[in-house]
Amino acid sequence: NAGVMQNPRHLVRRRGQEARLRCSPMKGHSHVYWYRQLPEEGLKFMVYLQKENIIDESGMPKERFSAEFPKEGPSILRIQQVVRGDSAAYFCASSPPNNGNQPQHFGDGTRLSIL
Amino acid sequence: DQQVKQNSPSLSVQEGRISILNCDYTNSMFDYFLWYKKYPAEGPTFLISISSIKDKNEDGRFTVFLNKSAKHLSLHIVPSQPGDSAVYFCAATYFNQFYFGTGTSLTVIP
Numbered sequence: 233n234a235g236v237m238q239n240p241r242h243l244v245r246r247r248g249q250e251a252r253l254r255c256s257p258m259k260g261h262s263h264v265y266w267y268r269q270l271p272e273e274g275l276k277f278m279v280y281l282q283k284e285n286i287i288d289e290s291g292m293p294k295e296r297f298s299a300e301f302p303k304e305g306p307s308i309l310r311i312q313q314v315v316r317g318d319s320a321a322y323f324c325a326s327s328p329p330n331n332g333n334q335p336q337h338f339g340d341g342t343r344l345s346i347l
Numbered sequence: 348d349q350q351v352k353q354n355s356p357s358l359s360v361q362e363g364r365i366s367i368l369n370c371d372y373t374n375s376m377f378d379y380f381l382w383y384k385k386y387p388a389e390g391p392t393f394l395i396s397i398s399s400i401k402d403k404n405e406d407g408r409f410t411v412f413l414n415k416s417a418k419h420l421s422l423h424i425v426p427s428q429p430g431d432s433a434v435y436f437c438a439a440t441y442f443n444q445f446y447f448g449t450g451t452s453l454t455v456i457p
Binding site: 275 | 398440444445
């Protein structure tokens with residue numbers, strides 16, 4: 233299956249710990265997007281990356297959150313010193329290069345729970 | 348600033364009838380519009396799209412209409428089926444930037 237793969241599907245952390253969420257885009261896709269969905273809310277854009285470059289991080293909280301998409305390997309969304317409010321579903325989507333008018337394809341998300 | 352809005356959080360429709368989901372946007376730069384369907388505990392799945400140069404696109408039971416002057420997008424599902432019960436997100440894009448609405452939860456009643 234060449235779909236967008238996210239892992240882990242579920243992640244439990246205690247307050248103050250670090251959370252690392254991974255996303256492998258679809259084969260041939262070089263654009264990666266991260267979204268957060270809080271309970272009872274819609275998808276909120278966080279960051280848009282291409283290989284080794286952050287294109288738009290306007291939706292990222294200024295502190296504790298970072299993202300990367302290295303030349304090799306998956307994209308990583310990293311949350312340091314997690315707090316209860318970080319509990320949410322985090323979705324990754326990918327799209328091909330020179331996107332034109334092509335849809336994003338989503339993974340099934342990582343559900344982060346903070347104890 | 349919410350550039351894409353879905354003002355109806357929920358909608359209930361009888362099986363076999365038409366479901367109409369609405370979406371409004373504010374940015375005239377958007378050139379491509381999409382609808383996604385999402386089941387609980389899964390990621391959104393692409394459903395149908397439309398380019399800004401068109402006003403209608405049809406795919407089986409699903410039709411998307413675009414009214415650029417009103418900055419309004421709608422998704423018609425006919426006939427509606429119980430399996431269509433899900434959350435539907437509209438999205439708009441330009442220059443590889445995607446903007447999503449907050450979703451409408453559709454319930455199709457058997």
